[in-house]
Amino acid sequence: MDTKDLKNKLSTMLWVSFATGIFFFAFFTDNKSVSNLIISFLVSFMYSFVFIIGNYYTNCYLNSKYSWIDDTKTRIVLGILSTIFVNVVLVFVCNYLNLIVIQKNNPAKFFTGEMGLFNWIIVNIALLFSAIFHAKGFMEEWKKSSKKEVVEQKLIAKSANAQFETLKNQLDPHFLFNSLNVLSSLIDENPDQAQVFTASMSKIYRYILEQKDKELVSVEEELDFAKTYTALLKTRFEDSVTFEFNVNENDQKNFVVPLSLQLLLENCIKHNFATSSKPLHIKISSEDGFLMIENNLQFRENIKESSGIGLSNIVQRYALLTKRNVFIEKSEDYFKVKIPILIEKTSTKMNTTKYSENSAYERAAKRVNELKGFYGNLISYCLVIPFLIFVNLYTAPQYQWFWWPMLGWGIGLASHGIAVFGISKDWEERQIQKILERENHK
Template sequence: MRKTNCRIGFNDGMLMVIGIPLLSFIIPIVFFNCRFNRSPFLTWDKYFTTMMITTVIWLGNRYIMIYSRKKYSIFDEVRKRIIFQSLLMFIFTVTANTVVGIFTKEIFADEHAAYFSETDILIHSNSAALFCTIMIIAIYESIYFMHELRHSVEETEKLKRENLAAQLNALRSQVNPHFLFNNLNTLSSLIPESPDHAVDFVQQLSKVYRHILEVKDEKSISLKDELEVLNAYTFLLKTRFDKNLQVNINIPQEKLQKKIVPLSLQILMENAIKHNIVSSDKPLHIDVFTENGSLVISNNLQMKNQVNESTGIGLENIRNRYKLLSDAPVKVTENETNFTVSIPLIDN
């Protein structure tokens, strides 16, 4: 892997090795009209003097860029950073060039006196210094933005891959042997005791599985459609747990056209059942409602004594899929009595 300078964003050692000598060669020719075959001649002392000034300006401006990126580290603040950075670099460049120029003006002054006045030399010198600064800004910022663009593209691709994996994991978490086994056991006990209820149970079970297959490739789904399937899923759970499970769904009509991530409600409902005691002594209460632009799923906390801690895969899947759809985060809060998850409601 190529080494990078974390302060500047890339390894700029080779850039300085090539850039400083090259600019030091170009500046006397362009700004002071120096030539090899006529006066004013481009001599070694002029070249090394220019290289010394260029090095001071380059390293000073490089430090200013590092400082500016620390001060405005968020990419959204790039406009503020560029303005702040450019002002500092302009002041530093003119000051440094003027100060260093006082000690080196004899090298250019004698031979150039016939061509330029002292004021002209100062103007040409500062113009050359500002040209050097503009080149530094252009090179470093171009590489910086290319790096950020590549990082953004890689992050987007990573999120897409995670989204596909999350959808697959969500599907697997629903269509798992335990879920099917538990429902088949419930169905087998219903058939001799209540055939009509058994028929309803099969229809709701079919509805849940059909929904899973239909939405597995969707990024979002309307809250109305998801709630219809949640009702079917709740029917299965309540048939199994009877009065030991209480589910209260209270969603205003105007929120039904909002979007959420598919299967998120079923995953959260299943997590509540999986990690909490559901019994006649300790009934589990699950509330589903809207609050502050989010859909909230909350349950009373009565954790099972589990040997293995929760992996958190279900919640992580939901978080990763939401990253592709919304900047609003998935919020998880837990206290002594309740466990609550808030997922953003997305506009069409």
């Protein structure tokens, strides 16, 4: 028992002793003297001390052996039995000291007559207070358990969200640097195709900035983006790489993690060689609730060590969203990855729509994400465009193609800025409110 707990118990004993001492002195003591008042108080303190300490240690012992939460039934049964036994023994001990030792009554009549009735009354009073004492302990343990569970769930949710954000934030530099490597190779091989690649790259990167903050996107959206991405790959590899899309229309309405196809297609290109005589065949299809990406295995030798971002990123993001697994199949002839198609659009975030305070937090978080998206877009523009200008002026200064991506991406960046800082949701809400007010005044 710690110091604070001891003080609380002592304070309770004193108040109970004072109240019961005054009660018995006023109604059950014939000689109203100071000495009898002191005796009444001391006897009441004896009862309070014995019952409170006895029940406290009984409760502590049971709590150390059986949990109110994990062993509820056992704890209740043993609590009832031990409470009856302990309190009956304590009542008989205190009553014997009070009635026989202090008041000098006949021990032979301890269980009969008025003393027997007094024993029965005190036993019931002791059991009543003991039941209240144990119920209080049960409620305290339950509250502690509930608070602990809430805190644990919040920590789990925060940890999952933080982990998910970390995984998603890997995608920006990963795609950007890989795309720049492709562009660099393409400039040497075919400058004309480099122009087409650069113009389309700005549109694709804008899509990535928009989708990376989502936990799930529809299969249809992901397929549309994958088709655009494969068109860019075709500009570089021409007939060395073929793509086949065969996804069920019903599956296209369901969901996958964003940019999963792009990462898997990128892995196919990265880890396999492709030539006109030995083309790389990549097939995207759906079967039994999975989206499958399969390619014939033409493993590229002397490949640089993988960063591990692509496939592991997809596996970890799915692990945070669902219990369904990502499957990887490999044989001598082919390599296949199967990612789950999710029917419901689940979320790792906590549901806070019931509370206005949490709704305000969500709006603030959404606003921060919008600002992060815009500044990420702006920083990428400031990094990529100067690089493209340098590449263009260094390789083909007679034809300044860098204007096209600079203007195209610039227009997209400007519209993004207007959406974030200009015509926002607040402006829409104000306009809706004005229209409603005008309608109400008509």
